[in-house]
Amino acid sequence: MIRNIYRKADELGWDGLSAVDRTAWYNRWVDDEMLGGVLTRYMPRERARMWIKDVPMKHYNRARSGIGPYADLVSTPLPSAYDIARIALGEDWTVLSGTLREKPNRCQVTDGQGQMLMIWGAPRNLKSLVWAGLNARVDALPSPIVVINLLQGERLTENERRRHQKVCELAGLAVRVITTRTTRSTSSGRESPPLRLPDG
Known part of the structure; x- marks a missing residue:
């Protein structure tokens, strides 16, 4: 069902x-x-x-991100944490095993030399993303970075983009804006989502 x-x-x-x-x-x-x-x-x-x-x-969007008890029930997954890290930070970055958390989505990532706490979600969840970043700083976790993930077809106005940037700067958080798209599962598993360059 x-x-x-x-x-x-x-x-x-x-x-x-x-x-x-x-x-x-x-x-x-x-x-x-x-x-x-x-x-x-x-x-x-x-x-x-x-x-x-x-x-x-x-659980719908968390499941589409490969997180939670219903992740195997979605047919159009969102990019995984691994995909988000590669898009936002570069091909050398990957997710550290056992660090994936939700509410909001976050995980520790590494390029083999340094580590960061990547926190990602839709623009409407900015408040939760920033709050998680502030808590990460208080808890002395790896340096947090907020990744605002737009789905293909979504846009931020210049005013919205500047406001998101300013909010993150005031909180002492790095920020990236990326655009991704959903994929369709196949019988052989999940297709690799087309990777899009960060918007800024």
Whole structure:
């Protein structure tokens, strides 16, 4: 069932939907015999709706990033932490095993000589990214870098870009803006996402 929910979210372009549109789709999914119809055999309709919102869809973007319990159920994954590191920092950078964390997505990366704490997410999550970076500095973790990941087709205005840069500078955090795109899983595994150069 979760795989079907994720497939429908992919088809709708979930990241681009407004809160009102998302609410409408939660209601439609509850009324769908193959989704909500299964759940409402065991729970009230409103509880089924909340389950869809608070369980699979709460994990949706983390799962697409290869993180969390539902990562193997997505059909259009986002670039992995390894991909993000290569795009934002360069081909020599890779993820240190066992350091991947979520809420927000972050991990330690190395080029074989130095280490950094890479924290990444969408522009709308800037507050969480910056807060994680500040906490990393307080906790004496490797030097944090914020990576703002735009999906193909998304844009930041010049004012937004300057504001993001200024917020990170005031927090003492390095920042990169990159553009990536989703990929489609195949029977042989996940395709390598086309790598895009950092935007700045």
